[in-house]
Amino acid sequence: MGHDVSGVAAAFDARAGTYARSDWHVRYAERLVELAAPSPGMHVLDAATGTGFAALAAARAVGPTGRVVGVDVAAGMLDHARRAAVAAGLGSLELVRTDATDPAGSAASSRSPPCGRAIPHPRGCSGSTPRVTG
Secondary structure (H helix, E strand, O other), rough: OOOOOOOHHHHHHHHHHHHHHOOHHHHHHHHHHHHHHOOOOOOEEEEEOOOOOOHHHHHHOOOOOEEEEEEEEEEEEHHHHHHHHHHOOOEEEEEHHHHHHOOOOHHHHHHHOOOOOOOOOOOOOOOOOOOOOO
């Protein structure tokens, strides 16, 4: 990771269990994906995926022919996201520990699909992949 994000990662790792049990976060993420309206076969980048609620909802929407990459700096958050993805049987979801704000040196720049839900892919967007900012 290009700059020191260890403090941010540690803070979110400490709250990972709380986030993973949050109905509010689930509803918020599912509504975000509903508004973005990804369809089967689309590619989605979920920057700062946390416990993966939006990535999980997007993976259900894009189905097995689509692809979702969720990136986050917090390993503890990603652990919760991985367990949820396995439990849901979502093979179209890849979770990567990296800093989405540092695309030059991140794994996301080589793995990510054309566009993101929170920020555009560093190399730009193509096609009709929806973007949601916020």
